[in-house]
Amino acid sequence: MVSGQVKYCWVIIMIICGWSVRAQVDYVDLPDEFDEEGHDKIEVLSNLFGLYENEDPERSFGIATRTLDLALNSSQSDITFALNLMAYAYINVEKFDSAMYYSQQTLDRAAKYSDSAYIAKAYNNMGVVHFNTGDYERGLYYFEKSARIERSSGDLEGAIVSYHNLGSICWQLGRQDSAEVFSKLELELAEKTGDKERIAGAYVNLGIITAQSDLREAENFFFRAIELNESLGNYRDVSVSYRNLARAFQIQGQYQMAVKYDSEGLKYAKYVNSPELMKESYIGLSTSYEALGFYNKALAAHKQYTAWKDTVSERANKQLVIEMMEKYESEETKKENQILTQQNSIAKLENDKNRERLNNSRIIMWSSAVGVLLLIGLVFSLYARNRLKAKTNLELTKANQIINEKNQDITASLEYASKIQEALLPSTENIALFDDSLFLLRPKDIVSGDFFWYTQHNGKKIFTAVDCTGHGVPGAFMSMIGTNFLHEIIKGRGITKPSEILDELREKVIQALNRRDARKDGMDMALCSLDEKEMVLEYAGANNPLYLIRENEIQEIKADKQPVGYMPERSKPFTNHRLPVQKGDKVYIFSDGYVDQFGGPKGKKFKYKQFRELLLSIHTKPMAKQKKILVDRFVEWKGEMEQIDDVCLVGVQI
Numbered sequence: 001m002v003s004g005q006v007k008y009c010w011v012i013i014m015i016i017c018g019w020s021v022r023a024q025v026d027y028v029d030l031p032d033e034f035d036e037e038g039h040d041k042i043e044v045l046s047n048l049f050g051l052y053e054n055e056d057p058e059r060s061f062g063i064a065t066r067t068l069d070l071a072l073n074s075s076q077s078d079i080t081f082a083l084n085l086m087a088y089a090y091i092n093v094e095k096f097d098s099a100m101y102y103s104q105q106t107l108d109r110a111a112k113y114s115d116s117a118y119i120a121k122a123y124n125n126m127g128v129v130h131f132n133t134g135d136y137e138r139g140l141y142y143f144e145k146s147a148r149i150e151r152s153s154g155d156l157e158g159a160i161v162s163y164h165n166l167g168s169i170c171w172q173l174g175r176q177d178s179a180e181v182f183s184k185l186e187l188e189l190a191e192k193t194g195d196k197e198r199i200a201g202a203y204v205n206l207g208i209i210t211a212q213s214d215l216r217e218a219e220n221f222f223f224r225a226i227e228l229n230e231s232l233g234n235y236r237d238v239s240v241s242y243r244n245l246a247r248a249f250q251i252q253g254q255y256q257m258a259v260k261y262d263s264e265g266l267k268y269a270k271y272v273n274s275p276e277l278m279k280e281s282y283i284g285l286s287t288s289y290e291a292l293g294f295y296n297k298a299l300a301a302h303k304q305y306t307a308w309k310d311t312v313s314e315r316a317n318k319q320l321v322i323e324m325m326e327k328y329e330s331e332e333t334k335k336e337n338q339i340l341t342q343q344n345s346i347a348k349l350e351n352d353k354n355r356e357r358l359n360n361s362r363i364i365m366w367s368s369a370v371g372v373l374l375l376i377g378l379v380f381s382l383y384a385r386n387r388l389k390a391k392t393n394l395e396l397t398k399a400n401q402i403i404n405e406k407n408q409d410i411t412a413s414l415e416y417a418s419k420i421q422e423a424l425l426p427s428t429e430n431i432a433l434f435d436d437s438l439f440l441l442r443p444k445d446i447v448s449g450d451f452f453w454y455t456q457h458n459g460k461k462i463f464t465a466v467d468c469t470g471h472g473v474p475g476a477f478m479s480m481i482g483t484n485f486l487h488e489i490i491k492g493r494g495i496t497k498p499s500e501i502l503d504e505l506r507e508k509v510i511q512a513l514n515r516r517d518a519r520k521d522g523m524d525m526a527l528c529s530l531d532e533k534e535m536v537l538e539y540a541g542a543n544n545p546l547y548l549i550r551e552n553e554i555q556e557i558k559a560d561k562q563p564v565g566y567m568p569e570r571s572k573p574f575t576n577h578r579l580p581v582q583k584g585d586k587v588y589i590f591s592d593g594y595v596d597q598f599g600g601p602k603g604k605k606f607k608y609k610q611f612r613e614l615l616l617s618i619h620t621k622p623m624a625k626q627k628k629i630l631v632d633r634f635v636e637w638k639g640e641m642e643q644i645d646d647v648c649l650v651g652v653q654i
Contacts, residue, residue: 042070042078049085057092064089080109080118087125096129103129120149120158124165131169140169160189160198167205180209200228204241211248218248239268239277246284255288262288279308310491426454429623433461436653438623440630442593443646449475450591450648453483460496464527465650467544467591469565475646481512482523498527498540499576506542506564506574513566522565526589530581530652537587537654539577547612548579549586549619554612585654586619593647594630599637606637623651 045067049060064085071082083106090099103125110118127142147162149155163186170179187202207221222245229237242265249257262284269277282305289298429437439452454463464486468478485508489495495504502525513521524543531537539546541559548555557577562570581587595611598604614633618626630649 042067042074042082045070046081046085049089057089061089061093076109076113077115080106080113080115083109084118084121084125087122091125091128091132094132096133100126100129116149116153117155117158120146120153120155120162123149124158124162127165127169131165131172136169136173140166140173143169156189156193160186160193160195163189164201164205167209171209176209176212180206183209196228196232197234200225200232200234200237203228204237204244207241207244207248211251215248215252215254219245222248235268236272236274236277239265239272239274239281241265242268243277243280243284246281246288250284250288250291253291255291258288259285259292275308275311279305279311282308307492310487426452430454434463434652436623438627438630438649438651440627440647440649442631442634442643444593444643447476448646448648449479450593450646451479451483452648452650453486455487455490457490458494458496459531459533461530461532462490462496462498462501462528463530463589463650463652464525465544465589465591465648466523466525467593467646467648468523469521478521478523481509485509485512496529497576498529498538499574501527502540502542502564502574506571509564510566522563522567524563524591526559528587528589528652530654532654535581535583535654537579537581539579540574541589542574544589544591546577547588547615548581549588549615550582550584552616552619554616556612581654583654586615587652587654588615589650591646591648593643593645594634594649596645597634597638597647598644599639599641603641606634623653626651 045063049063049067064082068082068086071078083102087099087102087106090096090102103122106118106125107122110116110122123142123146127139127146130136130139130142143162143165147159147166150159150162163182167179167182167186170176170182183202183205187199187206190198190202203221203225207218207225209218210221211218222241226238226241229235229241242261246258246261246265249255249261262281266278266281266285269281282301286298286301286305289295289301426439429439433454433456441448441450441452443450449468450466451468452463452465454461456462466479466482468475468482482505485505486501489501489504489508493504495501505523509522526539526541526544526546528546529538537548539557541557542562542564543559545559546557548557557579560572560574562572562574595606595608597606599606614630618629621629634647
């Protein structure tokens with residue numbers, strides 16, 4: 001059994017190379033062009049599932065659900081197939097309780113009809129569930145049952161997967177000898193099928209396992225995998241294999257060989273343009289160069305690692321922003337359509353009312369000549385009018401109920417968006433970065449257009465309070481755009497001078513939003529860069545000032561009267577203020593949400609003067625106490641009045 005430290009390293013390699021357990025599902029080959037009328041719909045759906053299972057698991061889950069609906073009205077074999085597909089789909093979306101339920105359903109039905117192939121698949125999928133939930137011993141039990149059935153029935157494809165899974169789980173349990181045996185059985189069966197991708201995968205697994213006991217044999221296995229993947233054009237897998245080789249030599253202390261293989265892997269990572277793989281290669285090179293004493297090369301490689309790491313993070317953030325925007329726009333469109341439908345319904349009801357009034361007038365005119373008909377007409381009119389009124393009220397009640405339900409759906413979507421925003425932005429004080437600080441954020445709606453952000457770069461602590469145009473979801477979109485650009489400017493390009501940061505940020509906002517939209521969409525902000533070694537604070541502001549309190553006196557550093565956005569009449573470079581600071585100084589930056597809030601006994605704005613007086617009265621207290629006082633004062637001032645804007649405030653003690 002390998003040591004805990006070495007085992008940890010190899011778990012990382014397993015993650016990198018994708019060596020994990022696999023669920024089992026059947027597909028039917030689908031021709032390039034097909035006529036749905038001429039092919040079984042279940043076969044068509046199963047192959048569509050295969051097309052989307054990796055790229056879009058949620059969509060493939062919907063396909064699996066549709067397949068089960070169709071199968072329930074089809075043959076017994078189709079039902080078993082669809083139940084197994086549902087188990088596989090739930091594994092893909094990591095809902096393991098449901099995956100276990102459908103695996104058991106598959107097993108029960110397969111056992112009833114003596115279908116050994118699906119009995120084995122059900123056992124395998126149960127093993128996958130237990131593997132992913134950390135119950136390795138139970139997973140091993142199910143994988144062994146699956147492999148025995150598949151081997152005895154001659155199902156080579158299924159047995160290859162089961163032996164792969166057995167190798168993975170034995171490795172997790174620290175049973176290296178067993179893992180090697182199962183991986184060799186996987187290789188043996190893969191060679192019988194002639195499937196080069198499976199053969200290459202088996203070689204990689206054997207390379208990982210044998211690296212602990214025989215590095216040269218492991219090197220041989222990895223090179224066989226590399227040769228096969230090159231012949232298949234799987235250059236991403238080639239890069240992964242070189243990374244695994246480099247890690248193996250690093251663990252053994254052979255850093256020159258590790259540099260050689262990481263350099264090779266980097267070439268292929270660049271060829272397939274994979275930021276994730278380039279990041280892994282550069283951190284490997286940095287580690288090896290440092291161990292060899294080549295500190296300049298180690299530093300250069302680590303900078304590349306950091307840059308590509310930021311690229312990976314930025315891509316993930318941008319994708320989340322896109323998903324938030326699409327979800328919001330979809331919900332807004334539904335809501336607008338529902339409101340329009342309600343308005344049309346109300347207009348129709350009003351027309352019915354007018355038509356009914358005209359009929360009443362005619363009845364009255366005729367009934368004035370005939371007394372008996374007058375009584376009948378009045379009775380009929382009252383009856384019809386009451387029915388129409390009841391119908392109108394019912395329609396309006398239904399329309400309002402639908403709108404309330406849609407509003408609840410949108411609120412739920414906004415709450416989910418708020419969680420995403422909280423995960424991507426700082427949400428509280430950072431005691432490791434600042435000795436004493438306060439970061440206050442009170443959104444007007446569920447998500448916020450104001451945000452605070454902080455980082456450390458090149459020995460400087462950078463922090464900002466930002467007020468994006470609007471609030472709620474539109475403001476939140478701007479906050480995500482802003483934080484991505486700040487990260488790119490400071491971390492990616494190494495700019496730490498506040499005025500230059502705002503200049504660069506303005507250009508990026510204008511380019512991202514187009515000039516016409518950037519006039520109405522932008523940011524007001526105050527940004528600081530603190531050098532505690534030199535005891536200098538640099539500040540630049542777009543409409544938002546900075547307050548510095550020292551020895552019971554408050555000094556206001558005014559901002560430039562221009563936004564971070566498109567405003568050609570006010571587009572001069574931002575001013576950089578350089579302020580000497582002393583230990584104990586208090587610095588405050590903020591949005592205008594606090595000072596603009598209406599409230600108090602006369603329903604007036606809080607205003608800047610009262611805000612400065614409040615800060616002076618509390619600045620000697622710890623920042624945590626100041627934050628509580630500021631929140632309590634805001635709530636007291638607002639009273640029963642509506643909060644009019646997002647509130648953001650940052651306070652830092654030097």
